[in-house]
Amino acid sequence: MPVDPGSARELIHRVFDLQRVIRCLSTSELKHGELGVASQGVLRMIAEHGGRAVDLAGQLGVSAPVLSRHLAELEGLGLVERHRDPEDRRAQRVALTEAGATALNEIEEHRISRLQSYLAGWDEEQAAHAILAIGQLSDALRTGARPMRPAPIQSSPPVLQTPPTPQTTQTQEEALAAR
Amino acid sequence: MPVDPGSARELIHRVFDLQRVIRCLSTSELKHGELGVASQGVLRMIAEHGGRAVDLAGQLGVSAPVLSRHLAELEGLGLVERHRDPEDRRAQRVALTEAGATALNEIEEHRISRLQSYLAGWDEEQAAHAILAIGQLSDALRTGARPMRPAPIQSSPPVLQTPPTPQTTQTQEEALAAR
DNA sequence: TATTGTTATACTCTATAACTATA
DNA sequence: TATAGTTATAGAGTATAACAATA
Structure with a gap:
């Protein structure tokens, strides 16, 4: 089941907001x-x-x-x-x-x-959460953006396709616990 | 005490990575x-x-x-x-x-x-974590980027300065619990 | 014929400087 | 004198198209 539309909207706005802030930093001190x-x-x-x-x-x-x-x-x-x-x-x-x-x-x-x-004002846990969340988001967008080759029409599915990128299948708790 | 230099480096790289991914999405479908x-x-x-x-x-x-x-x-x-x-x-x-x-x-x-x-593949909790973490990061960078007026030298501090932006002082747990 | 890399050109988004009009 | 907005110009970063050299 997909995430709530309200959450998706909120996440989009936060990401664009982050980009704006970073752009300001870029022009001033990067x-x-x-x-x-x-x-x-x-x-x-x-x-x-x-x-x-x-x-x-x-x-x-x-x-x-x-x-x-x-x-x-x-x-x-x-x-x-x-x-x-x-x-x-x-x-x-x-x-x-x-x-x-x-x-x-x-x-x-x-x-x-x-x-x-x-x-x-941050502690290590907060930093770890941010690292994890942003990494997961990037991974999700990357696999979404990746132009999946057009679904093979009328062809039997290949026995071995591209390696099933193990990427980010951990839950947040597992990933944090693994640190 | 500041976050670990390793965490800071990791966070920087993740943020730039996210920006790259979003740029690809921008040119393709935004x-x-x-x-x-x-x-x-x-x-x-x-x-x-x-x-x-x-x-x-x-x-x-x-x-x-x-x-x-x-x-x-x-x-x-x-x-x-x-x-x-x-x-x-x-x-x-x-x-x-x-x-x-x-x-x-x-x-x-x-x-x-x-x-x-x-x-x-995400659940609501994961989305909420991402929203929170990204929002907190933006806030932190924004207050850092804000060119604080040069520290008043030799002048008695104003009784009432700019409102002490209450912004993000919640812990992650408090903020999540408040949803 | 496909791939690697370069050059030429154009597009998007941004900033600074110079200007007009209003306060 | 300072502020709101516009126009002109320049710069950073990107893409597509056309090309050369190699596979």
């Missing part, structure tokens, strides 16, 4: 030297899932031209390196330089300390 | 006829806090020129009306037209049904 917020996100994604550019674009949820432009900028600043993939000479392998890792670290530390000051 | 997402937000804010344009801009967190442009667009589409404020002839009072209310309703209903389908 810059880092030459780097815009988007490039900072690319930097972090490289650190986490670095590798082929095309995969990075998918993980960032942006088109190839957008990533290309950001990588060119980051390379120009000496923060990332691009090398042709020896196994597929069309592709690139992307990695942070020493300077890139340093810059990312500064960005992260700065954000963390700012957030810590904003959450001065 | 349009409504001529209206972009920003104009839809203006429409809703008018419905909730309609009144003086300058106050709307503040609540939306955008600059006056941005709101002016959106209002011009919405007025051109026949969705909002602007009248000079009789009490202050510099200002405008903004309100939805009949068509504007109808359009907003369609937008809301559409979003709600989409979100309900995305949250197919």
Whole structure:
């Protein structure tokens, strides 16, 4: 049974409200030297899932031209390196330089300390709840947004389809208890 | 005592992740006829806090020129009306037209049904947790972002300052129990 | 023929600066 | 002098289309 329409409406409004607040923060204090917020996100994604550019674009949820432009900028600043993939000479392998890792670290530390000051009245449990709830919401929207390939018409269902992403099937209590 | 740096980092990453997911949804399915997402937000804010344009801009967190442009667009589409404020002839009072209310309703209903389908596996408690956590986070960031006027140096503190926004001082349990 | 990446172009949303009108 | 609103301009971030090189 779906969630109540009133709850859905409320959740939508809260999410848009959060986005507005974050946008205000972005313009006021999320810059880092030459780097815009988007490039900072690319930097972090490289650190986490670095590798082929095309995969990075998918993980960032942006088109190839957008990533290309950001990588060119980051390379120009000496923060990332691009090398042709020896196994597929069309592709690139992307990695942070020493300077890139340093810059990312500064960005992260700065954000963390700012957030810590904003959450001065919070306790660990509250933070854990927020992390969990937002993660679950992102997962739900991601699987919803994912354009499921058009339902196979008149074809017997494949025996083994895409791995049944175990993602977020925990209840909140289980997930919290597992910390 | 502030939240753990690890929790803060995790929360930051989850929030950016949510923003990415929502951006993907925005480009794929949040349009409504001529209206972009920003104009839809203006429409809703008018419905909730309609009144003086300058106050709307503040609540939306955008600059006056941005709101002016959106209002011009919405007025051109026949969705909002602007009248000079009789009490202050510099200002405008903004309100939805009949068509504007109808359009907003369609937008809301559409979003709600989409979100309900995305949250197919959720229960009411989970939704309530997400609403609460996201609202608390927005509040915390908003008060942090609010440029507190520079601490009065060498001046005796005002007897009555800005009302001590009671905002979110409930614990999660209290807030949930109050539903 | 499909995929990786780049360049060119355009769109959305935003801000700052300069202006008019009113207070 | 300060505030409400508009217009002009610029910037960040994104997408689509057309292209080159490789598979």
